[in-house]
Amino acid sequence: xxxxxxxxxxxxxxxxxxxxxxxxxxxSVPPYLFWYVQYPNQGLQLLLKYTTGATLVKGxxxxxxxxxxxxxxxxxTKPSAHxxxxxxxxxxxxxxxxxxxxxxxxxxxxxxxx
Amino acid sequence: GAVVSQHPSRVICKSxxxxxxxxxxxxxxxxxxxxxRQFPKKSLMLMATSNEGSKATYExxxxxxxxxxxxxxxxxxxxxxxxxxxxxxxxxxxxxxVISGSLVSxxxxxxxxxxxxxxx
Numbered sequence: 001x002x003x004x005x006x007x008x009x010x011x012x013x014x015x016x017x018x019x020x021x022x023x024x025x026x027x028s029v030p031p032y033l034f035w036y037v038q039y040p041n042q043g044l045q046l047l048l049k050y051t052t053g054a055t056l057v058k059g060x061x062x063x064x065x066x067x068x069x070x071x072x073x074x075x076x077t078k079p080s081a082h083x084x085x086x087x088x089x090x091x092x093x094x095x096x097x098x099x100x101x102x103x104x105x106x107x108x109x110x111x112x113x114x
Numbered sequence: 115g116a117v118v119s120q121h122p123s124r125v126i127c128k129s130x131x132x133x134x135x136x137x138x139x140x141x142x143x144x145x146x147x148x149x150x151r152q153f154p155k156k157s158l159m160l161m162a163t164s165n166e167g168s169k170a171t172y173e174x175x176x177x178x179x180x181x182x183x184x185x186x187x188x189x190x191x192x193x194x195x196x197x198x199x200x201x202x203x204x205x206x207x208x209x210x211x212v213i214s215g216s217l218v219s220x221x222x223x224x225x226x227x228x229x230x231x232x233x234x
Contacts, residue, residue, distance in 0.1 A: 036225075043207055044158075045117075053145040090157065099211065101148045101160035101173075102223065 002027040002093045005056070007049035014113045019078040021108050023065075023091035033074040034092040034102065035065055044090065052073060081084060086112045117141055118210050120226035126200055128234055135193045135229045137208030143188040146212035148182075148223065152205040164191045198233045205230050 005023040030106055032051050036044040048059025055067040065076045074091060088109050091104040117140040145166045150158040161167055162183050163171045170183035171220050180202075182194040183204055191210075209223040 022218065040230075041230070043120075044209075044225040046222065046224075063170070099151075101163055102158075103160070103208075104157045106157045 002031060002095060002103050003089050004093050004103055004105035005106050006072060006089075006091050008108055009106065010109045010111060012111040013081045013111055015083055017074070018078050019063075019081045019085065019110065021076040021089050021091075021110065022077065023105060024072050025074060025076045025091070025093045027095065029095055030069075031093045031095060033065075033067060034061070034094075035074075035076050035090060037058065037061075038090065038107075039087045041086075047076070047089075077103045081110075081112050083112050083114070086110055116222075116224045118208065118224045120206075120208060120227040120229050122229060124230045125234075126232045126234065129199050131213065132194055132196045133198055133208055134226060134232060135195075135208075135231075137191045137193070137210070137226055138209045139189045141225075142210075142212050143225040144191075144212065144218055146211040147185060147191040148209045149183060149191075149193050149210075150207045150209070152207060152228070154205075160206060161193075168211045182185060195231065196232070203231055 003026045005024045029106045034049045035047040036043050047063050048057045050057050058064045063078045088107050090107045091105040094100040095100050119138045121136045124200040149161045151161050152158045160173050161176045164183045166183040166185045172178045185191040205228050207228040209225045
């Protein structure tokens with residue numbers, strides 16, 4: 001079985017500052033890893049995903065994440081926060097990409113201070 | 115491409131009634147759809163995996179007789195909450211797995227906008 005841990009249920013940063021959202025996973029096999037964003041009362045939008053290959057993954061809206069197998073981590077970063085980044089962020093893992101239901105972390109609420 | 119819709123977006127019902135939620139893949143075929151439940155301020159929990167033409171696979175702890183899932187075509191899955199009670203109030207989200215063609219990755223699920231169910 002796989003699991004996901006997101007450190008920090010709430011993260012607050014100033015506009016223009018670095019965003020770092022932490023995600024650690026456990027999996028018995030090489031995982032597929034995802035970051036999703038959810039705006040209030042909306043469904044999930046894929047930010048980026050790691051399947052195989054390059055460990056630094058670039059996504060939409062300036063976000064990127066690095067897969068570190070030795071640390072079992074997949075932290076999400078953005079160099080400069082924008083007010084529109086305020087949302088709930090979920091890290092997720094699956095064993096077979098789209099073929100399996102996803103196991104989600106508990107989410108991190110990102111707050112952007114003006 | 116790869117749009118998933120859900121209907122209705124919101125539903126309020128009385129305790130004891132049944133509610134049907136539809137999940138449609140609008141521009142692609144999906145042999146597999148997934149149903150998730152999201153509690154307030156919490157994460158999404160996988161409820162079941164819905165495969166076209168076969169019985170759904172439910173996660174441990176999910177009552178299959180309460181949450182009836184039907185996947186009758188490659189573009190439609192339905193979740194029926196039977197004899198709903200206030201504790202069934204939640205945000206239900208479906209996702210669909212792309213199996214073929216177009217411009218999207220086949221290793222990805224696309225999520226619907228969710229259905230908020232309130233049981234009085």
